[in-house]
Amino acid sequence: MKLSQVNLYQLAMPLVTPFVTSYGVMKEKPFYLVEVVEENGQKGYGELEAFAVPDYTEETSETAYLILKHHLLPLLKGEDIQHPREIKERFSSIRGNEMAKAAVESAVWDLYGKCKHRSLASLLGGSRQIIDVGVSIGIQENTDTLLELVSKYVDAGYTRVKLKIKPGFDKEPIQAIREKYPTLVLMADANSAYTRSDIKLIKELDHYQLAMIEQPFGVRDFLDHAWLQKQVQTRICLDENIRSLSDVQLAVALGSCKAVNLKFSRVGGLTEALEIISYCDQEDLLVWCGGMLEAGVGRAHNLALASRSEFRFPGDISQTSRYFESDIVTSDFSFKEGKMSVPNGFGIGVAIDFKQVDKFLIQKETLLLSNK
Numbered sequence: 410m411k412l413s414q415v416n417l418y419q420l421a422m423p424l425v426t427p428f429v430t431s432y433g434v435m436k437e438k439p440f441y442l443v444e445v446v447e448e449n450g451q452k453g454y455g456e457l458e459a460f461a462v463p464d465y466t467e468e469t470s471e472t473a474y475l476i477l478k479h480h481l482l483p484l485l486k487g488e489d490i491q492h493p494r495e496i497k498e499r500f501s502s503i504r505g506n507e508m509a510k511a512a513v514e515s516a517v518w519d520l521y522g523k524c525k526h527r528s529l530a531s532l533l534g535g536s537r538q539i540i541d542v543g544v545s546i547g548i549q550e551n552t553d554t555l556l557e558l559v560s561k562y563v564d565a566g567y568t569r570v571k572l573k574i575k576p577g578f579d580k581e582p583i584q585a586i587r588e589k590y591p592t593l594v595l596m597a598d599a600n601s602a603y604t605r606s607d608i609k610l611i612k613e614l615d616h617y618q619l620a621m622i623e624q625p626f627g628v629r630d631f632l633d634h635a636w637l638q639k640q641v642q643t644r645i646c647l648d649e650n651i652r653s654l655s656d657v658q659l660a661v662a663l664g665s666c667k668a669v670n671l672k673f674s675r676v677g678g679l680t681e682a683l684e685i686i687s688y689c690d691q692e693d694l695l696v697w698c699g700g701m702l703e704a705g706v707g708r709a710h711n712l713a714l715a716s717r718s719e720f721r722f723p724g725d726i727s728q729t730s731r732y733f734e735s736d737i738v739t740s741d742f743s744f745k746e747g748k749m750s751v752p753n754g755f756g757i758g759v760a761i762d763f764k765q766v767d768k769f770l771i772q773k774e775t776l777l778l779s780n781k
């Protein structure tokens with residue numbers, strides 16, 4: 410495959426309700442839809458998931474755009490790509506900037522699937538057609554509102570609920586939900602809002618049979634997480650810490666966690682994600698698919714990846730309608746009773762709805778790649 414051009418659609422999709430984490434409030438999702446076009450006109454799609462503010466990781470939508478345009482795409486100029494696995498190697502001279510890399514890489518995977526008449530799920534080694542999914546619920550005004558939301562999602566069939574927590578909104582809401590739902594698969598995500606000095610509180614959370622506590626400490630604190638994991642029964646899950654396979658290897662060597670939230674966008678692409686999945690499987694480390702409030706394209710990539718049998722825990726792959734009024738793809742992934750279907754068409758298996766893209770479009774830019 411030779412890429413002739415890349416079209417970047419800069420979009421901003423308003424969220425149905427603001428999403429609150431310990432970092433702050435998100436009211437819209439600004440992102441780029443990346444369209445890679447090969448010389449015969451076949452197209453592949455990826456989403457650039459970096460947020461507006463560099464709090465979750467260092468990248469922002471703006472910085473990732475610049476890296477993509479000035480540093481990543483030039484590396485593909487005139488190149489003949491035999492397989493999307495090669496992209497990781499070609500981008501290896503550029504440090505970090507995982508989300509910018511993943512946006513292009515995942516679009517090339519989609520393109521490759523379309524050229525080869527294969528679904529992305531089958532290319533990635535996925536075997537499941539229907540998968541259990543969970544919800545991630547942002548921090549709420551109070552416990553009552555949270556309880557209402559949880560009951561809505563449990564009634565909809567979600568089999569796993571993740572609560573965002575932060576100091577001052579942790580033990581009480583968890584206790585309230587646990588009392589009402591004694592057997593619900595429940596977990597908490599702190600987005601790095603705690604430190605070693607909160608050990609007493611975290612030990613208290615150990616009493617609520619949480620499936621795991623995600624990212625309690627700082628984003629480079631492998632040692633502190635190892636210190637914590639030794640003192641609690643509950644699995645510690647790392648999210649922000651994990652940017653590559655070697656981060657997972659470090660976490661295993663130190664005993665920093667017993668689970669990994671895998672977002673292919675945070676680790677630079679699907680190729681790195683596949684390596685992480687194999688390693689986790691080999692090390693018996695629980696791995697599951699995280700989310701970045703994806704629109705339909707990113708969601709389709711996640712579903713394809715999560716169709717692999719190594720994912721034994723429901724991912725953060727909820728209905729797009731939870732976040733957005735309408736989506737940029739024509740499929741709704743037929744959510745039913747807590748399960749979602751993995752698209753089986755070529756590539757990501759869903760079509761872009763360009764009327765919707767137009768609705769959210771800020772600007773479109775075309776970058777030519779053919780003339781070396």
Ligand SMILES: O=C(O)CCC(=O)c1ccccc1C(=O)O
Pocket residue numbers: 430465544545598600648699700701702703725726727
């Ligand atoms: O896409 C989803 O539903 C998961 C949302 C989520 O938990 C999240 C959303 C924004 C930033 C960080 C995270 C996280 O997993 O920590």
Ligand SMILES: [Mg+2]
Pocket residue numbers: 598600623624648649670
């Ligand atoms: Mg998280």
